[in-house]
């Protein structure tokens with residue numbers, strides 16, 4: 001599973017980093033994805049971060 005952040009849509013609110021810090025990190029006012037493949041034990045919380053992103057900026061690819 002992969003996670004992708006739309007940098008143009010991201011408002012740098014920090015919620016994804018709070019929810020799933022192993023995958024998302026705020027850098028220079030945008031959230032970046034730290035991993036190429038989301039670790040299996042992070043998949044549920046990563047999906048949660050995507051669902052809760054207020055800007056709908058996170059896409060999950062299964």
Ligand code: SF4
Pocket residue numbers: 005009010011012013014015016017024030031052053054055056057058
């Ligand atoms: S939750 Fe969405 S808008 Fe907020 S920092 Fe993460 S990707 Fe950006």
